[in-house]
Amino acid sequence: MKQASKTLISLNSKFSKAKNQRDFLENGIFGNDRLPKFAQTILDHQLDVTPKTLDTLQLNVGYTCNQSCTHCHVDAGPDRTEVMSRETMDACLQVLKTNQFRTLDITGGAPELNPNFKWLVEHARPYVEEIIIRSNLTIIESHTRFNDLPDLFKKYGVRVICSLPCYTESNTDAQRGDGVFQASISALKRLNKIGYGVDPELRLDLVYNPGGAFLPPAQEKLESDYKSRLKTDFGIDFHELLSLNNLPISRFLDTLIREKKYERYMELLVNSFNSSTIDGLMCRNTLSVDWDGRLYDCDFNQMLVMPINGMESAHIANFDLNQWQFRTIRLSQHCYGCTAGTGSSCQGSII
Ligand code: SF4
Numbered sequence: 001m002k003q004a005s006k007t008l009i010s011l012n013s014k015f016s017k018a019k020n021q022r023d024f025l026e027n028g029i030f031g032n033d034r035l036p037k038f039a040q041t042i043l044d045h046q047l048d049v050t051p052k053t054l055d056t057l058q059l060n061v062g063y064t065c066n067q068s069c070t071h072c073h074v075d076a077g078p079d080r081t082e083v084m085s086r087e088t089m090d091a092c093l094q095v096l097k098t099n100q101f102r103t104l105d106i107t108g109g110a111p112e113l114n115p116n117f118k119w120l121v122e123h124a125r126p127y128v129e130e131i132i133i134r135s136n137l138t139i140i141e142s143h144t145r146f147n148d149l150p151d152l153f154k155k156y157g158v159r160v161i162c163s164l165p166c167y168t169e170s171n172t173d174a175q176r177g178d179g180v181f182q183a184s185i186s187a188l189k190r191l192n193k194i195g196y197g198v199d200p201e202l203r204l205d206l207v208y209n210p211g212g213a214f215l216p217p218a219q220e221k222l223e224s225d226y227k228s229r230l231k232t233d234f235g236i237d238f239h240e241l242l243s244l245n246n247l248p249i250s251r252f253l254d255t256l257i258r259e260k261k262y263e264r265y266m267e268l269l270v271n272s273f274n275s276s277t278i279d280g281l282m283c284r285n286t287l288s289v290d291w292d293g294r295l296y297d298c299d300f301n302q303m304l305v306m307p308i309n310g311m312e313s314a315h316i317a318n319f320d321l322n323q324w325q326f327r328t329i330r331l332s333q334h335c336y337g338c339t340a341g342t343g344s345s346c347q348g349s350i351i
């Protein structure tokens, strides 16, 4: 497999520093009032972005990845070394045991590359109704030692959510690297073979995100196209397609700026603001934890190093539900990515 991109860190890009991304999003087209800031739009529409009931614990167990995709909001890649320790995982398990989370959502990077990944899945299983693994698929095919991941997923009844930005090889490889499509198809066949995507109890969902500076087509129509093409071309089944918007942070932000599409894309997001998405914003019911145990409103705020308001130095080991419940969610201009069109969350379109 060939990498589609390099990490911003390895390129020594100014956007490898979260502060530069935050400053950029605060200024420019938003700093000179050409476009309204997100917080202003929320006020103008008299909307409420306050916490609801805490439902999901999302753990980012490390930024290491076997891929390096062009749009990655994590700036993940083979050269990233940040990995959650067993000790921090243990602290997360204590929080799972003592609170009523419905879902544990494990993400990365490629979460399977964390040396304690299997241990985490096994030990978390008794405490939540649902465990989600966000897999890039190719990790399963990357080495024989990962070929049995589908069996592990099945053993613990894990829901697998996999990225596949298109049902064509050329579009997928352009975004994720040459050879990614074929490896992804092999992994999907491996998952199908043991019942994933076929048995209703073994959930296999795919994730689409646009290959450029545009919003996704309607999720339902896209799902039907994916189902028909993947079945006809490769005999592959899956349950649901989750369609995501690209948020203007990290490598996608860097690409937008290099290709001189940033302002046009932000105008598109602002003009596509949809107030009906506010109810389903994932920051309202999710606690996001980074590899080092620090706490965020969502994975995007994590990448921008915008810790939870009032919990800036908090660690998962001293998580306080009361403080989480009465926090003010930190919003910035990237949030327009979650509210554009039909909206976007880790569970796909919001409406
Ligand atoms: S597979 Fe996912 S985490 Fe890895 S580089 Fe691609 S988008 Fe980022």
Ligand code: SF4
Binding pocket: 281, 282, 283, 284, 297, 298, 299, 300, 301, 329, 330, 331, 332, 334, 335, 336, 338
């Ligand atoms: S980026 Fe995060 S904080 Fe902003 S709206 Fe989306 S989920 Fe909420």
